[in-house]
Amino acid sequence: MRMVFLGPPGAGKGTQAVMLSEKLNFLHLSTGDILRENVKNNTEIGRKAKSFMDKGDLVTDDIVVAMMLDKIAKDAKDKDFILDGFPRTIYQARKIDEELDKLKIPIDLVVYFETSLKIVIFRLTGRRLCKDCGANYHIVNMPPKKEGVCDKCGSELYQRKDDKEETIKNRLDVYNSQTKTLIDYYREKGILEETSGDLDAGIVYEKLSGILNDRNKIRT
Numbered sequence: 285m286r287m288v289f290l291g292p293p294g295a296g297k298g299t300q301a302v303m304l305s306e307k308l309n310f311l312h313l314s315t316g317d318i319l320r321e322n323v324k325n326n327t328e329i330g331r332k333a334k335s336f337m338d339k340g341d342l343v344t345d346d347i348v349v350a351m352m353l354d355k356i357a358k359d360a361k362d363k364d365f366i367l368d369g370f371p372r373t374i375y376q377a378r379k380i381d382e383e384l385d386k387l388k389i390p391i392d393l394v395v396y397f398e399t400s401l402k403i404v405i406f407r408l409t410g411r412r413l414c415k416d417c418g419a420n421y422h423i424v425n426m427p428p429k430k431e432g433v434c435d436k437c438g439s440e441l442y443q444r445k446d447d448k449e450e451t452i453k454n455r456l457d458v459y460n461s462q463t464k465t466l467i468d469y470y471r472e473k474g475i476l477e478e479t480s481g482d483l484d485a486g487i488v489y490e491k492l493s494g495i496l497n498d499r500n501k502i503r504t
């Protein structure tokens with residue numbers, strides 16, 4: 285099965301993708317994570333992407349599409365996968381559809397996590413990540429056992445640069461003007477399922493499992 289997780293920043297796409305991929309052994313491909321890894325390693329992609337990411341703007345379509353097609357061809361051709369944060373523009377969606385059709389591995393399901401503005405802002409301003417293993421926390425909703433320290437590997441937690449309030453506002457504007465239109469794009473294709481991203485992560489996971497069970501009789 286090949287899925288896309290769609291929703292505003294902070295909808296919980298990454299959280300659900302990690303939970304589901306751990307349970308079902310899906311490959312989790314997050315454009316945000318891959319781009320941040322490139323920035324950290326100072327690659328050519330990372331150098332080109334950094335200024336866009338710091339402002340909360342989208343990295344250009346050509347960079348992101350080439351990066352993801354390369355990743356899919358190398359790692360995901362024969363696997364079930366979740367695309368998290370990709371596609372984010374109509375151009376990206378059309379291009380990935382075209383390429384996946386050629387490989388005979390089209391997207392089967394798109395899950396849209398509808399999430400309210402108040403919740404998104406609360407989640408993003410409180411998000412903390414592990415510098416080493418990337419584990420995701422929230423200072424109120426999902427705090428680590430020891431403040432500022434990762435439960436999984438003991439490394440330091442940090443706040444993403446684009447999780448500051450002014451940048452969050454721009455990310456939401458960008459989502460509304462460029463990404464939201466994908467809801468209709470996938471609805472028209474008949475592969476869109478919607479669920480609330482506002483609920484507790486465990487409940488969102490149960491709903492997501494229900495969608496997968498109904499669609500494919502997959503036991504989650």
Ligand code: AP5
Pocket residue numbers: 291292293294295296297298299300315316317319336337338340341342343344345348368369370371372373376407408410411412420421422423425426446455481482483484485486488
């Ligand atoms: P990216 O990293 O993809 O950021 P995003 O889409 O803005 O998504 P987030 O990671 O902020 O949110 P999420 O929905 O995954 O929520 P999460 O699970 O972490 O992209 C960053 C940048 O990269 C972009 O701005 C752009 O520059 C560039 N980029 C990426 N993809 C691109 C593309 N395709 N094209 C061009 N540019 C691209 O949860 C958030 C917090 O809430 C966490 O603290 C979590 O613990 C908590 N939480 C999650 N779920 C729940 C819940 N149900 N209840 C309570 N708390 C919860």
